[in-house]
Structure formats: structure tokens, C-alpha cells
Amino acid sequence: MNSNKKSPSILEINGLTVKMAGFTLVDQVTFNIREREKFIIVGPNGAGKSTIIKAISQSIPYSGEILYKGEDVAKMQKNQIARNIGVLAQHHSVNYSFTVEEIVELGRFSYRKDKLMIKEEKEIIQEALEMTGMIEKRKQSVLTLSGGEIQRTFLAQLFAQNPNILILDEPTNYLDIQYQEQMFRVIEEWITSKNKAVLAVVHDLSLASYFGSEFLLMNQGKAVSRGRKEEVMIPEQLNLVYEMNVGSWLHYLYKHWEKYL
């Protein structure tokens, strides 16, 4: 039913359940992500979207299986996880005046035992800075940057880390519209050129349906539906979860711009 079905799956989530303080935040969620897929999780606040990301990055206890190319992530070494699965957090606050470059260089932490040539390392960092448009501010302290620039700095760190699957938690929350577009373009370019995949939590439904190739709709910790855009991002599904007429509201929002097209 999907042309992507043939490519091998990178990440498999089987019956993921997360419980905290007596509440079930994520309940028996199963899905898998294949190469070149742009897998988007959507759903209202409190649906458990970010919790799934925290479980995949091993920062909270969970039950169920998370497999990377068939291997149990919980049993992998930390630097192996970092080389394969890269996470961009929703929000970053930095207390010390590290430079942009110093933060991007940390992306190479899991490779430091490989003893790559200094020149090679420099090129990887250079490329990451160029892709995110931070090259001119490389020597600048992060304390002087705007929220969007900080987010792009950490995206550059993630590119330097060069994982096979990018996990993004609301990646454009702090970005103005021009960088929103740019960021998704950069990510798209990056994953298609290198046979990678991305898993992203995106709040904005228009942005989600523009960017994603596969979707998971969640509500109150449960997976409501899963599949392609035509199967998930449709009023029949969304209206129930968001308890409103999603289509007409979005249409209403964008009506103003139609006459300028």
C-alpha cells in the first residue's frame, strides 16, 4: 500500500507503554519508521507525543520494545545510541557563554575514540554550520543569540552528530516563519541525500501535513490512527481528536492569503 514499504525499517516501536505517578502517559503504541520516511506524530496537548520521544532517547523508564535496526536500544551503549539516534530537544537554555562552534563540536562526542583527522572533523562541523546558516556566528557566544538561533545551533550539533534517524520535538517552536521553512527544507534535503529518516512531533497541522510522509495521530496516550496523509490528516480523524472542526478553522485562517496568490 505504500512504496516505502520495501525499504528496511530503522526504528521499531512495539507496545510502548509509559507510566508515571499512576498515570498512563503512553498506552501500547506500536509503529515503525523506514529509511527516507518523514514520520510525524500529531495530536493535542497531553497526547503523549513528547513522552514517546523521551522514551526513545532513554531518558524515562518504559515498558515495551524500542528497536534500532532490530537491536534493543535499551541495551545499546550510550555512544552507539548517539551515533544512530539523534534528538533535538524542544527548548534549550544555556547558562554559560559557550560559542556556537563549541556547542556544535560536542555533536562529535560519540566519535572521539575514532581518531578522525582534525581536518575531517573540521569539515563536518563546517558543513553542519553552513547547512543551518550559523557559519557567520560560529565564534559568537550563545548567550547573545536569539531563541531561533540557539535552536539552529543545536540542529547544527545534531547534523555534526550525523545519526541515521533524527528525532525532533517541536523543532520550529522558537523559529520565525522564514527559518521554519528553511529548517524543514534543510532537514528534508539531509535525510533524502543520506538515506536517513526523521521522527518529528509537530503541533502545527498545516506544517505537519506539508512536511510529513507518514503520520501517527495520538490522543490521551493512545494511537488513534496511523498511515499516509490521506489516511490520517483528514477531518474525519482530526475532528474527533481535537473536538472541533479542524478543516474549516484552518481554511478560515488561510482565507486572507488566497487573494494574494
Next chain:
Amino acid sequence: MKIKAVFLTRFFFISMCLILIMNICVVYGSVDINLWDTGRIVFGAITGKFPSDIPERFIPIVLGVRLPRVLMSGLVGASLSISGAAMQGLLKNPLADGTTIGVSSGASLGAVIAIAFSAKSTLVSGLGTFLMSILFSFASICLILFLAKIIDFTLSTNTVILIGVIYSMFASSITSLITTLADKEIKNIVFWSMGSIAGSTYEEVVLMTVILIICSFVLMRNGVELNAFAIGEENAMHVGVDVRRVKLRIMALVSILIGVSVSISGTIGFVGLVIPHITRIFTGPNHKKLLPISMAIGAGFLMLADMFCRTMFSPIELPIGIITSFIGSILFVFIMIRKNSNKFRG
């Protein structure tokens, strides 16, 4: 190769500065012994032959009293500074230090318990004080972070400091209680609590040197990990740092350094807070540079501070904690103000 040359020049320059400060500190004191004579006495101690034109009473003053004291103040200054720098990085908290998060009070409590309940043998009680101080400082860090995590999952700067202050009071109250009740050992406890760097022996100097070299070496090897923590624990995990293991390792090293420092010299407040901040002005926040330079500046600072304590109101000698706390508390307020103004800037 160029990097190595720069590194060696800097290393040489800093060592020279420290040796100069050390000499100045040995020369100044209540008895006037000039730099030339001091140098000859130290040199004589190495060769075993003292020049005859130096009054004999000068020799024990320089070798027995001043030199070990100056050495010890340098070592303690270096230990407190590197542990402060490491803690500020680990907890991503610019206000963290042995004093502010309560670790020093914990170490004092350990030392006092060791003295109060130790056997008469001085060796056992001496070792006991060290071990108990280290043990208690480690337990204190664990407890404080555990409590902070329960109260505020994000381990915010202010929560950790607040709990540190409360814990400090708690530990001090128990220390006072033990001091009051331990009638036989009270003399030893009081003696220990007043025992600043003044009574340092060469055995202590050697012990402290060995511990400082080992701990600082391992801490510096973890410089990149500390950078990652200073940017954020979550980010550290994402780039592949084994967060739990590294955290435990750094906490253990810091506990050893603070524990031994406290058991030798008592609580010397705010050195670990102030010195890393001053150092960051020159080095930036990168721990690869911050840790060694903090150590050097801390050593120089405490040697000079101790010299002022000895000479400023001579013959009255000030406790060294007065000077460090005086400077430290003012800087503490300054850092807090600057931190809050950053918040408003967004």
C-alpha cells in the same frame, strides 16, 4: 605543534607566577627574613647544609612554619577551585560551590564525628577524619541532589542553592550538638575547628599533593563531558555522554577534594565559587582550559589571602575564611544580579 608550544609557554608562565607568589608569601611574616635568606634556607634544606651567616632561629620559621603553610594554602586553594569549577559545570549552576550547596558543612560534620568518636590513637583519628570527611561530603552531594530532584525535577539553580543552605544549617546544628555533648573530645574538636592552614605538616602536604594530582588529572580528562553537562544534562545525554556514570565519577572526585581540604583546613568559604568565575573571564567556559587555570589562580589567591591574614593586623592573625567569605559573598550577589538581568533580556 604550534598548539603545543603555546601550551608550554603558558604552562611555564603560570608556574613562574605561582613560584613567585609562593616566595613572596614565605618571605612576608611577623619576623623579617629577606628573600635572599629565605631562598638560601630552602636551598639549604635540599642540600642539607645551611649557610652559617643566617641566624639559626630563622631556619625552623621558614622550613617548619611558613613553607608548609604556604604550600598547603596553595594546595587547598587549587582543590577548592577545581572542585567549584567542576560542580558549576556538572550542575549547570554558576552559583554552585562546596559552601553554597552545603557539601563543606557535610564534610565538617563528618570530621567532627570522627574526632568525637575516635580512639585515642592520633593516626587512626587522623585517617578517620579524612575518610569521614570524604564520605560525608559525598553523601551530602547525593542527598542534596536527591532532595532537589524531588522538589524540582529540572534541578533549577535556585532550588539547589536553597536546599544547600537548608542542609548547611542542618549539618551545622548536628555539628554543634556533637561538640556540646562530646565533653572529653571537646578540646580536640575545638582545636580542629580552629585549626586553619597554620598547623600544616609536611605529611599533610604530601598527602594533599598526591590527592590533588590524581583527582585533578581525572577531572581534566572529563573536561569535554563537563562541557556537555554545562550546556545541559539532557543535551549531554543526546550527544552520547554516559550521564549517570560521569556524574557519579565527578561527584566522587569533588567529594574527595572538598573532604580532604575541609578535614585539613576547616571550611574556607566561597573560594570554589569566586575563582572559577574570575577564571572564566580569561578562559571562557570551556572546561579544558577552565579547570587547570582555575586551579592555578585558586592556588595563588589562597596563598596571598593567607599572607594577608597573617600580616595585615599582625600580631593578630585573622582566620582565612574571613577574607575569602568577604570577597566571595559580595561576588555572589553580583553574579545573582547579573544572572537575573540576563533573564529579562530573554
